[in-house]
Amino acid sequence: MLNHSRCNFLLRRGSVIPNDNMKKPNCPSGACDDGDHAQAKARWNPYLVGIGIGVLSWIAFGLLNEPLGISTALSSASSVCALPVIGSEGVAHNAYWVKNPLQWNGGMLFLIGTFLGSLLSVIISRTFRLEKVPATWSQQFGGSTAKRLLAAFLGGVIIMFGARMAGGCTSGHGISGSLQLAVSSWTFFLTMFVFGILTALILFRKRASASR
Amino acid sequence: MNFPVSAETARWLALPMGILFGVLLHRGGVANYNVIVNQFRFKDFTVLKIMFTAIIVGGIGVLLLKGAGHAQYHIKPANMLGVSLGAALFGVGMVLYGYCPGTGVAAMATGSLHAAVGFVGMLVGSVLYALSFTWVEANIQTVAALGKVRLPDITGVPDWGWFVILSAIAAVVFRLIETRFKPATAPMISSGESKL
Numbered sequence: 052m053l054n055h056s057r058c059n060f061l062l063r064r065g066s067v068i069p070n071d072n073m074k075k076p077n078c079p080s081g082a083c084d085d086g087d088h089a090q091a092k093a094r095w096n097p098y099l100v101g102i103g104i105g106v107l108s109w110i111a112f113g114l115l116n117e118p119l120g121i122s123t124a125l126s127s128a129s130s131v132c133a134l135p136v137i138g139s140e141g142v143a144h145n146a147y148w149v150k151n152p153l154q155w156n157g158g159m160l161f162l163i164g165t166f167l168g169s170l171l172s173v174i175i176s177r178t179f180r181l182e183k184v185p186a187t188w189s190q191q192f193g194g195s196t197a198k199r200l201l202a203a204f205l206g207g208v209i210i211m212f213g214a215r216m217a218g219g220c221t222s223g224h225g226i227s228g229s230l231q232l233a234v235s236s237w238t239f240f241l242t243m244f245v246f247g248i249l250t251a252l253i254l255f256r257k258r259a260s261a262s263r
Numbered sequence: 264m265n266f267p268v269s270a271e272t273a274r275w276l277a278l279p280m281g282i283l284f285g286v287l288l289h290r291g292g293v294a295n296y297n298v299i300v301n302q303f304r305f306k307d308f309t310v311l312k313i314m315f316t317a318i319i320v321g322g323i324g325v326l327l328l329k330g331a332g333h334a335q336y337h338i339k340p341a342n343m344l345g346v347s348l349g350a351a352l353f354g355v356g357m358v359l360y361g362y363c364p365g366t367g368v369a370a371m372a373t374g375s376l377h378a379a380v381g382f383v384g385m386l387v388g389s390v391l392y393a394l395s396f397t398w399v400e401a402n403i404q405t406v407a408a409l410g411k412v413r414l415p416d417i418t419g420v421p422d423w424g425w426f427v428i429l430s431a432i433a434a435v436v437f438r439l440i441e442t443r444f445k446p447a448t449a450p451m452i453s454s455g456e457s458k459l
Contacts, residue, residue: 102317105324137394147397163278168288168289187296200377205359206357210364211384212388212391214353250354
């Protein structure tokens with residue numbers, strides 16, 4: 052509790068980004084800003100959340116006859132973004148979007164629901180806040196919004212290209228595929244974690260000077 | 264076969280299910296950049312706890328449903344080169360972005376501007392994939408393509424055996440995490456802290 056009030060005091064008022072020189076003796080991870088504490092209070096036990104997602108997948112398999120997934124619907128929606136680039140002819144003849152066309156199917160409604168559900172939860176718990184640069188990032192790379200947004204954009208491009216090449220993401224492969232004991236999905240799960248850890252090691256390596 | 268629900272009903276059921284999924288992602292704390300990145304730095308195990316629990320609970324339930332004839336499996340093909348390369352890119356992208364596709368969408372709703380910018384990146388990424396799809400399909404997805412295989416198929420260990428193994432691993436790992444480890448990010452406000 053002491054921790055929390057201390058951090059709250061230091062980092063109150065929305066858009067303050069933890070600055071490099073600011074010593075945060077009680078917040079070794081640098082993740083102690085006020086929004087995180089509000090979020091922390093709204094959080095449920097992760098095991099219960101896991102059980103909840105597991106039960107959702109029973110319904111998905113039993114009633115919808117379709118595993119839970121996000122990236123398939125998301126990439127079908129991307130065809131709209133390609134329209135100005137390659138035109139409607141180009142999209143219509145693209146082998147990928149022929150196979151995975153944009154439609155109001157269960158997957159798309161699930162994707163929209165995910166956004167709405169998170170929004171609902173954020174409103175109920177009153178934890179909505181504009182976040183430009185998260186604490187863990189600013190501790191390593193400073194408070195530049197442009198730098199963070201560029202990294203997020205690049206990361207988004209890479210993660211989605213990877214998801215499509217692998218045939219699924221954390222939900223489609225990681226949860227829905229792994230729970231079916233699919234070889235492809237366990238390969239995805241383990242490889243993804245190994246490369247994520249390696250990336251984190253490089254990205255968040257200790258710097259000679261603690262901050263810059 | 265499956266429970267008697269029309270395709271139309273099932274389609275609309277997906278919306279409230281997505282809403283529940285979004286609520287669970289947010290309340291689970293995984294719509295938070297710090298929580299996800301710190302999983303890969305071994306400073307926070309929330310992601311692992313949620314995923315592993317979901318896999319075991321979901322897997323046993325779906326196995327029983329399938330046994331009773333109420334569910335079918337939907338196995339993604341094990342194109343080992345494509346899956347491995349894709350997963351490697353995914354891991355790199357996940358740490359750079361700080362979210363995965365689902366949690367990124369959930370995080371946008373919480374006010375994360377960088378999640379929204381990364382979402383645009385994800386749309387660009389899928390456009391790039393769609394444009395390279397024919398080539399990837401012909402040259403990468405055909406390498407080491409094992410088909411829609413499952414772990415029981417290639418190991419001979421039956422389904423229930425796998426869930427016994429996974430549950431045992433989960434029990435040991437969860438116990439280690441809970442007893443030996445103090446999370447660095449956004450700690451749960453638990454009764455243990457009230458003594459302050």
